[in-house]
Amino acid sequence: MEKHDNSLNMDFCVPEDEDSESAQFYDLLQNPERFTGYSGENANRIWRSIYDENCFKPKKDSLFLDLTHKSINYMCKEKRVFFRAVSGLHSSISLHLAAKYPLKDFFGTKWGPNVGEFTRRFLPELTEGEGPHWLKNLYFVYLVEMRAITKALPLWEKWDFHTGHPEEDVKTKQQVVEIVRKFLSCPDTFDEAQLFKGPAAPEILSEFLVHFRNISQIMDCVTCDKCRLWGKIQIRGLGTALKILFSSETPANLELERGEVVTLFNAFNQLSHSLHYVKVFKKEMDSADMTQTSSSSSSSQKVKKQNIFSKFTHGEL
Numbered sequence: 001m002e003k004h005d006n007s008l009n010m011d012f013c014v015p016e017d018e019d020s021e022s023a024q025f026y027d028l029l030q031n032p033e034r035f036t037g038y039s040g041e042n043a044n045r046i047w048r049s050i051y052d053e054n055c056f057k058p059k060k061d062s063l064f065l066d067l068t069h070k071s072i073n074y075m076c077k078e079k080r081v082f083f084r085a086v087s088g089l090h091s092s093i094s095l096h097l098a099a100k101y102p103l104k105d106f107f108g109t110k111w112g113p114n115v116g117e118f119t120r121r122f123l124p125e126l127t128e129g130e131g132p133h134w135l136k137n138l139y140f141v142y143l144v145e146m147r148a149i150t151k152a153l154p155l156w157e158k159w160d161f162h163t164g165h166p167e168e169d170v171k172t173k174q175q176v177v178e179i180v181r182k183f184l185s186c187p188d189t190f191d192e193a194q195l196f197k198g199p200a201a202p203e204i205l206s207e208f209l210v211h212f213r214n215i216s217q218i219m220d221c222v223t224c225d226k227c228r229l230w231g232k233i234q235i236r237g238l239g240t241a242l243k244i245l246f247s248s249e250t251p252a253n254l255e256l257e258r259g260e261v262v263t264l265f266n267a268f269n270q271l272s273h274s275l276h277y278v279k280v281f282k283k284e285m286d287s288a289d290m291t292q293t294s295s296s297s298s299s300s301q302k303v304k305k306q307n308i309f310s311k312f313t314h315g316e317l
Helices: 040-054 077-099 115-122 131-151 153-158 166-183 201-221 225-246 258-290 295-309
Strands: 101-105 108-112
Touching: 040 077, 040 201, 077 101, 077 115, 077 131, 077 201, 077 225, 077 258, 115 131, 115 258, 131 153, 131 166, 131 225, 131 258, 131 295, 153 166, 201 225, 225 258, 258 295
Parallel strands: none
Antiparallel strands: 101 108
């Protein structure tokens, strides 16, 4: 990545004023991300605004194309990264909703994985073949955020973590630094140096910033409180990761707000859980295969399962 104008505002999200009288604070442990029933036109309108109005559009022979895993190859690397990051975040949200679903049984309602909801969101036959690629994008955005957290190790080594319990502050810092140092042994599967190179780089970066800020503001339009909470956390966390990766400042000298650090680590935590949920659903579908009594039915289910998970292995640009 080439050096850009230092005067460029590298805040990928519109800043939040934590001191505002209208600011609301939530205990995330008491408000986990899970199925809320928020769906239909209200939810669809949010995602349409994100994809149709703020994701870059591939173009072939002067014609704009729908966003698919094939059509994005008509865009430059930077614009592909933008779409795949947003798509991966969307997949993560969908996985949480399917993995923590209200299931009724004889004893009442409990929260657990709903295989039907998972397949509805990712089965190739129900997503015009895109579902497995959306899961692939989940892995991609996980690598993006992991790379940002690793790159910022010099910042975490000097960062003052405030948990609200002074006796826990030192312990928290030690644990964060220890975990991030372990990331150094992982292969570098995302290389930000490949992006924003050449004479068009400043213009593309500027567009990248504007589009992402727009998405951060769209999250304020979500009418479900819990959905808005987790949507804003994950968008701002991803925005913080992009700020770390593409800022001209060295990681040790980068200035982050407390809210940016909180959302970055919570967003990465959600992605980590999403990867786990993929394994949970694969296991659930494996179990379903074992209980099939008809060999033809079992074969059909096995093909569908393989179609979903076959592409969930790559993280290239």
